[in-house]
Amino acid sequence: MAREKRATPGRKAAKAPEERIRARNEAAILKAAVNLFARKGFDGTRIAEIAKASKLPKANVYYYFETKEAIYARLIERLLSGWDSALEHIRADREPREAIADYIAAKLEYSRKNAVESRFFANEMLRGGGFLSRTQRRHIQDVTHERVEVVENWIREGKLRKIDPKHLFIMLWASTQFYADSAEVAAMTLDRTSLRRTDYDNARDTIVDVILGGCLPVAGEHGPTND
Template sequence: MVAPKKNSEARIRARNEAKILKAAVDLFSRKGFDGTRIAEISQASGLPKANVYYYFETKEAIYATLIERLLAGWDRALDHIDPKREPEDALRDYIRAKMDYSRKNLVDSRFFANEMLRGGKFLSRKQKKHMQKITKEKAAVIEGWIRAGKLAPVDPNHLFMTIWASTQFYADFATVAAVTLCKSRLSARDYEEAYENIVTLILNGCLKPATAGTRQVVSTNGGS
């Protein structure tokens, strides 16, 4: 009977932690870290304040968990940038994964964007190093495709930042996008059309044969 009890406890923990994180990310995205109180998270989650502290010792622990969760989602999307794949398929799937993540996790995306606008002071040194490491690894894949003649010479870091900016826009500035499209809110079809346009723009820029006078790619590993 021990195993069923442990399973039940694990389910309760997972359910309550999910409630806390859902409430917290909404509050943090709107009010920031300093403007959000544990009492508000408790009220929004429907759990007693003591329960919030039972699962998360501090407000900082909740905040750090939310950042870790978002970075993990972005890491999964980056799995598509694989040297064994063809760049066109890999980039299509990567952009799809980023768009889907933005659409399904609007509040999480805005939470992280607001954290960056506030200077990213809660982004730990470990998290920064992880972001740098994985970006460097995936930039090396882009460079490999360029050397193989499969991509036009582009700077991998700026390619990634262009993809991040374009896909995140529809989450972080959904209101602006909706107003531009003369709608009250974005629909699933709007996200699909955005995906198709972003893919077209990115691939047209990357898959074209290099033309005379094109700037050579700057290696992210210190080479030329």
């Protein structure tokens, strides 16, 4: 899709980098692949399927990628570079209430817009995460630790109740990813055939409500003032 005409009709027609054939076809292959990997996992996905889904002959897929592993590895790499983006909200200079609420909203929005990538990652986890390199594992750990410390600080400052930050993060990941990874169960629960925007909004409100209610100190107010 989005086959645009050359923007510069001049003599040289310098094309944008993304318009180059290689970039375009690799993108098509990766897009098709992430969909299939997300559904069927690494072992269950056939190269021929990827070829068909990306509307390229199988041999052409091999022209761009050495092996199936190479495709998978590229996707893992791409995914991990965005792993921490939502976590940016958890910053020491912010108020936990807003920071956590923003994090939940961002993660849920990611689940909504990038359900495929989320499922792809979930599938890799089900496989045992064997495709993650030592470096990539460390990356996840480092980024997590960094934010765990922020939460620990909030607790020390009395801005949060004394709660194990690591398990709290797990709760947040799990609750937000569920709407992508197990969208069918979520939809069944909500009596839908598929999730709608309002479902995500309600999910966000509920998660924020419960998490903040369970984390913020028991002083005066405990949540948003709207009923």
